[in-house]
Amino acid sequence: MKVLAAMSGGVDSAVAAARAVEAGHEVVGVHLALSRMPGTLRTGSRGCCTIEDSMDAQRAANKLGIPYYVWDFSEKFKEEVVDDFIAEYQAGRTPNPCMRCNERIKFAALLEKALSLGFDAVCTGHYATILTGEDGELELHRSNAYAKDQSYVLGVLTAEELKHAYFPIGASASKDDIRKEAADRGLSVANKPDSYDICFIPEGDTQDWLNDKLGSTPGEIVDRSGNVLGEHPGSHGYTVGQRKGLNIGKPAADGKPRFVLEIRPITNQVVVGPHDALAVTELAGSRLSWCGSAPKNQAEWFTAEVQVRAHADPVPCQAAVINGELVMKLNEPLMGVAPGQTAVLYVGTRVLGQTTIDRTVSAVPIEA
Amino acid sequence: MAIYLDYAATVPMSAEVLAAYTDALAVVGNPSSIHSFGQAARQMVEQAREDIALAVHADRNEVIFTSGGTEGNNLAIKGLYWERNKYASRKKIISVYTEHHAVIDTIEWLEQHEGAEAVWVPVHSDGEIDFDWYRNYISEHKTEIALVSFMVANNETGVITDVKKFAEVAAELGIPSHSDAVAAFGYLPIDFADLNLATMAISAHKVGGPVGVGALLVSRATKITSLIQGGGQERGIRSGTLNAAGTRAFSLAAKIALQNMDGHNQHTRKLIEKIQNHVSVNIPNAKFSRGGQPGLSHNAHFTFEGAKSDSLLFLLDQAGFAASAGSACQAGVARPSHVLLAMGRSEAEANGTLRFTLGANTTAVEIDQLLEILPSVVATARA
Numbered sequence: 023m024k025v026l027a028a029m030s031g032g033v034d035s036a037v038a039a040a041r042a043v044e045a046g047h048e049v050v051g052v053h054l055a056l057s058r059m060p061g062t063l064r065t066g067s068r069g070c071c072t073i074e075d076s077m078d079a080q081r082a083a084n085k086l087g088i089p090y091y092v093w094d095f096s097e098k099f100k101e102e103v104v105d106d107f108i109a110e111y112q113a114g115r116t117p118n119p120c121m122r123c124n125e126r127i128k129f130a131a132l133l134e135k136a137l138s139l140g141f142d143a144v145c146t147g148h149y150a151t152i153l154t155g156e157d158g159e160l161e162l163h164r165s166n167a168y169a170k171d172q173s174y175v176l177g178v179l180t181a182e183e184l185k186h187a188y189f190p191i192g193a194s195a196s197k198d199d200i201r202k203e204a205a206d207r208g209l210s211v212a213n214k215p216d217s218y219d220i221c222f223i224p225e226g227d228t229q230d231w232l233n234d235k236l237g238s239t240p241g242e243i244v245d246r247s248g249n250v251l252g253e254h255p256g257s258h259g260y261t262v263g264q265r266k267g268l269n270i271g272k273p274a275a276d277g278k279p280r281f282v283l284e285i286r287p288i289t290n291q292v293v294v295g296p297h298d299a300l301a302v303t304e305l306a307g308s309r310l311s312w313c314g315s316a317p318k319n320q321a322e323w324f325t326a327e328v329q330v331r332a333h334a335d336p337v338p339c340q341a342a343v344i345n346g347e348l349v350m351k352l353n354e355p356l357m358g359v360a361p362g363q364t365a366v367l368y369v370g371t372r373v374l375g376q377t378t379i380d381r382t383v384s385a386v387p388i389e390a
Numbered sequence: 391m392a393i394y395l396d397y398a399a400t401v402p403m404s405a406e407v408l409a410a411y412t413d414a415l416a417v418v419g420n421p422s423s424i425h426s427f428g429q430a431a432r433q434m435v436e437q438a439r440e441d442i443a444l445a446v447h448a449d450r451n452e453v454i455f456t457s458g459g460t461e462g463n464n465l466a467i468k469g470l471y472w473e474r475n476k477y478a479s480r481k482k483i484i485s486v487y488t489e490h491h492a493v494i495d496t497i498e499w500l501e502q503h504e505g506a507e508a509v510w511v512p513v514h515s516d517g518e519i520d521f522d523w524y525r526n527y528i529s530e531h532k533t534e535i536a537l538v539s540f541m542v543a544n545n546e547t548g549v550i551t552d553v554k555k556f557a558e559v560a561a562e563l564g565i566p567s568h569s570d571a572v573a574a575f576g577y578l579p580i581d582f583a584d585l586n587l588a589t590m591a592i593s594a595h596k597v598g599g600p601v602g603v604g605a606l607l608v609s610r611a612t613k614i615t616s617l618i619q620g621g622g623q624e625r626g627i628r629s630g631t632l633n634a635a636g637t638r639a640f641s642l643a644a645k646i647a648l649q650n651m652d653g654h655n656q657h658t659r660k661l662i663e664k665i666q667n668h669v670s671v672n673i674p675n676a677k678f679s680r681g682g683q684p685g686l687s688h689n690a691h692f693t694f695e696g697a698k699s700d701s702l703l704f705l706l707d708q709a710g711f712a713a714s715a716g717s718a719c720q721a722g723v724a725r726p727s728h729v730l731l732a733m734g735r736s737e738a739e740a741n742g743t744l745r746f747t748l749g750a751n752t753t754a755v756e757i758d759q760l761l762e763i764l765p766s767v768v769a770t771a772r773a
Contacts, residue, residue, distance in 0.1 A: 138773045
């Protein structure tokens with residue numbers, strides 16, 4: 023088939039492209055330009071948006087003997103990912119921009135363009151596996167390389183998108199294997215450092231960047247009963263579960279440390295409370311999608327596991343769609359889950375679907 | 391074998407120029423050395439200087455060899471600006487935003503670092519510069535203006551500007567004019583003496599010479615401040631060991647281009663008209679970007695609204711045709727054309743540009759092959 027290899031300039035996507043070539047596909051390398059003003063050199067641990075990264079991708083494509091192009095998605099990326107990131111923080115939520123990028127850019131805008139230009143599939147260097155289920159439909163599963171498993175950030179893929187997604191390194195044993203394979207293939211990116219930081223935030227300082235975009239308006243720090251405990255310089259500087267930097271003068275009545283429990287953008291309040299109150303027993307969200315076939319009786323409670331961060335452990339739960347909202351009752355409480363995070367549902371290794379968390383239910387009543 | 395339709399990016403060297411170039415590379419000697427080796431190399435450079443001077447009707451002493459068009463434009467604009475601000479304050483630089491980035495970015499650099507003030511003359515939607523606006527503006531501000539800069543032919547759209555007209559009114563007010571003639575040299579008759587210019591930049595690889603050599607014409611009456619200091623070569627304006635072989639190949643390529651100019655232009659004009667006619671009949675909502683403005687005979691620049699340039703270029707390249715969206719850029723990304731935006735076109739139009747530039751080697755058969763697939767390429771890119 024005709025495969026578009028999305029090449030970030032990193033080692034994973036380079037090896038994925040190499041394997042696609044080796045599998046006999048007709049492969050074209052494409053680097054996504056996501057920034058209007060790309061830096062010339064990579065800084066910190068950002069991994070895909072500088073001209074150096076584009077050149078790394080080009081060198082890899084040259085080595086593989088495949089054509090290479092840079093496509094400009096900077097406008098779309100700004101609208102769908104960067105602006106969304108800012109709006110989510112403004113709404114007191116904690117977004118995952120990589121997830122949004124997969125949902126709106128890589129497997130939406132890029133895939134759409136690829137299909138219209140005659141490609142059959144988009145290949146990326148993600149660690150996840152696509153299998154055919156008992157019903158003959160495609161399913162997304164965790165990578166065998168559990169430590170690098172990226173099925174979580176792919177939870178946003180729909181059944182239709184799965185048909186055109188191709189993860190040649192998805193079942194790999196480890197990142198070390200991929201690095202070794204890259205070196206064996208003579209790819210100069212073999213030892214390129216992994217990227218961790220959000221690609222569009224320079225120097226990896228999210229708070230400074232958000233202050234710059236949103237400004238900061240001081241507001242109250244309150245407890246769950248509404249008692250004012252102190253003042254904050256700007257609510258988007260806080261994340262649920264945070265303990266440090268609260269600067270509340272007087273200690274809590276029980277002498278225990280206090281944590282951020284909630285951010286209320288409308289009143290510009292940061293709600294704090296004891297560590298126990300961070301525990302949530304229920305998650306729910308109405309922006310949901312199924313990754314492959316949807317469960318047959320969504321309104322009836324079914325057993326699954328839910329994961330709320332890229333590298334968090336999954337937690338068993340009962341899930342159902344009630345009034346258009348995916349509700350997950352957790353068998354054991356999770357600490358510090360913030361609205362805006364994505365809850366990905368698994369059954370065994372299979373990714374069932376996902377929702378952006380709109381609300382959580384605390385394990386501890388307000389009086390505590 | 392892929393078909394090359396991007397001559398404006400760079401022109402292939404002919405066998406004759408390549409042979410002269412490689413022979414010249416074998417010549418030992420620094421043109422500034424005193425001994426016989428140096429004199430042999432010097433002779434090569436000075437012959438080249440005379441040939442280039444002849445090609446643009448300039449005095450041989452007015453030819454300053456450079457590394458190419460970008461350096462020439464930088465040297466002229468910064469050099470004139472600094473010279474003009476030595477004894478007076480003349481901060482304004484008058485130009486148009488349809489210029490090449492080597493001009494625009496140099497002017498903007500002077501704004502950021504040297505307190506210059508850019509004044510961009512309005513441009514009509516077909517690329518014609520608003521001459522009356524320009525004339526009024528410079529008459530009203532004549533004492534504040536360091537220089538004006540207008541290119542002879544636009545590298546993207548091919549639009550030709552009557553530079554003489556623009557330079558004359560500036561000269562009457564005592565204001566020096568620079569012109570970027572990189573895209574025009576070799577394709578239009580250029581008479582440096584007659585144009586009333588202070589400086590003019592040309593480049594070798596746009597006429598079939600090697601990359602890495604060009605010239606800045608600096609009229610005898612003009613003083614400019616040099617950008618790089620060193621051995622004082624080229625009248626102290628451009629220090630650095632002279633690229634003797636490069637100048638030799640440049641002058642030969644220029645000479646051949648001028649000898650063949652009429653034939654070349656007739657040949658390419660016929661093919662460009664063929665492309666224009668075919669596109670207007672077979673591709674809906676396509677615009678020939680320069681409309682009825684006079685333009686380079688080997689340039690066809692289109693806007694296909696609703697198609698993105700990167701899709702068009704990808705599909706053409708996959709089908710074996712090398713074209714361009716406009717000028718080449720460092721990251722290899724097709725950006726909306728700043729030239730089209732400056733012409734007041736929408737972002738959607740500026741995103742959907744395609745430029746074909748032809749040369750002596752382009753055949754009618756190649757153009758037929760292109761035209762066979764072009765409508766479907768545009769349709770696919772619009773899907």
